[in-house]
Amino acid sequence: MDPTTNDYKEFVTDLVIPHQRMNVNINPDHITMLEGTKIKKQHSRKRRAHKSGVLSRKEYAKLGLNTLPTKQMKYEEALPLHNLWKGYVREHLELREGAEVPEVHDPRYEEFSRQLVKLDLHGSKLKVVQSKCRTLEDLAGICVMDTKNVLKLLGKDHRLRTIPKSECVFGMKVGNMQFTIFGKHLNIRPAERSVKKIKNFVEPFM
Known part of the structure; x- marks a missing residue:
């Protein structure tokens, strides 16, 4: 196990009552899978937040931001x-x-x-x-x-x-x-x- 997995094992083992600690079994694959899923969700939320804050060219044109009044300007x-x-x-x-x-x-x-x-x-x-x-x-x-x-x-x-x-x-x-x-x-x-x-x-x- 790598140092991170050992830390998790010690943490979880300390939560178990002493006479059952021998039965604690840490599966490294499960730990890696849970971490990967969490990080992926965080990145996904960041991408959505970034996308929602930027106007597309179509939205920009729809709001009339690329036009000027033809008669009111001096x-x-x-x-x-x-x-x-x-x-x-x-x-x-x-x-x-x-x-x-x-x-x-x-x-x-x-x-x-x-x-x-x-x-x-x-x-x-x-x-x-x-x-x-x-x-x-x-x-x-x-x-x-x-x-x-x-x-x-x-x-x-x-x-x-x-x-x-x-x-x-x-x-x-x-x-x-x-x-x-x-x-x-x-x-x-x-x-x-x-x-x-x-x-x-x-x-x-x-």
Whole structure:
């Protein structure tokens, strides 16, 4: 018997009246089986508790947590978000006053372009510079929602427009720098895009 089994035997034996202690017989297999069942139940309860505390994507959508009001939002209300984004993007891209876009032959260009595509676009000012759908071209606004397939831009006319990423090429200005971002390479959720290994997609305006 292992030390644990010996401890159980001594404990149980002490509970028996002295003249019957010789008849005590401990079966190690039974002890192992009881311990295993108990541990399994504990893990099962933990899994159920963890699962019950997380919303599935279907539940998330059913509660309307991935939608925005189309008429109640004002452009001015999104400006504070844009101001926060300007500070964030300078920190993310490590931009200093007067900084310029690295040239294509610059060793920093590849890493800079990767970081640009990984940006969280919530709060950025974007403009559709090219699209397969001509009616989308020249639409602009502050990005208030970034999903896997679309961007929602709030325009100066206070209208919220849904722009499909894969159909468009976007222009974005950061300080004195302007960028072209191909929407087809943004077709991934922002949280996943920020950690995904991305190839070189971005080119500055010429």
